[in-house]
Amino acid sequence: MTTLEQVEKLRAMANVSYDEAKAALDESNGDLLQAIINLEKQGKVNAPTGGGYYNSQKSADASAATYRENCWEKHTKNCHGGENFISLMKKFGRFCLKMIRKGNTNSFEVLKGEESKASAPVTAFALLLIFIPWITIPLLIIGLFFGFRYRFNGPDLSGNTVNDAMNSAADAAVNLKKSMEDKK
Structure with a gap:
């Protein structure tokens, strides 16, 4: 049985339409590698250069772009365990208010x-x-x-x-x- 995830993955790797990816996966009983080979035989996907080796990972340029995007997301979404500027300013503001309150009492x-x-x-x-x-x-x-x-x-x-x-x-x-x- 072919899942939507498999179809999307094949579409991303082979740059084919949804119907073509679904048909190739149905023909290969959900085997992603066999579906790519079938698409190559049909001429819908170019065979990889360098002796028939196929890599399912993204190219180095795409990987570098993805890496940069992930780093930016982690930096802006506070995924490194650190704190972003706004939360630090809020903490500093709360600290100042606490000190002023204590100073006034x-x-x-x-x-x-x-x-x-x-x-x-x-x-x-x-x-x-x-x-x-x-x-x-x-x-x-x-x-x-x-x-x-x-x-x-x-x-x-x-x-x-x-x-x-x-x-x-x-x-x-x-x-x-x-x-x-x-x-x-």
Whole structure:
């Protein structure tokens, strides 16, 4: 019994019509090679050059074109296991939104003694550090010498390591200030 798949395969290999391919396959009881030989005998298919050798694979040029097409499809359809540009941008956007959300729920506080003098979202503090560090960092350092302390506060800042580091910097500024006063 001849299947549609076999007919299409023979049509592609021998470049014949559907009816001719079906008739050749029916005559050869579904044997693809025998159908090609029968089509050659009928003069509908040119015999291969080079001593009667027939190759059912596509030519090198066609194979190279198919290979290029497959590579392009794999690259654009994300078949290499990597990620395409759009999905990477979506992930980056989700990451940025998550960071902004966390930055807005947590705050950066300026303390004088135990009293909070100013408070701002961490997002605003980060933007100041990124865009105008030549003003922000000197102001933070000068504030240390005037007795200000800094801390991060919020639900996502349960670890005290950053606050401990900022307290030790404030203590170092106080000690440096005392040592300068003692030398006078």
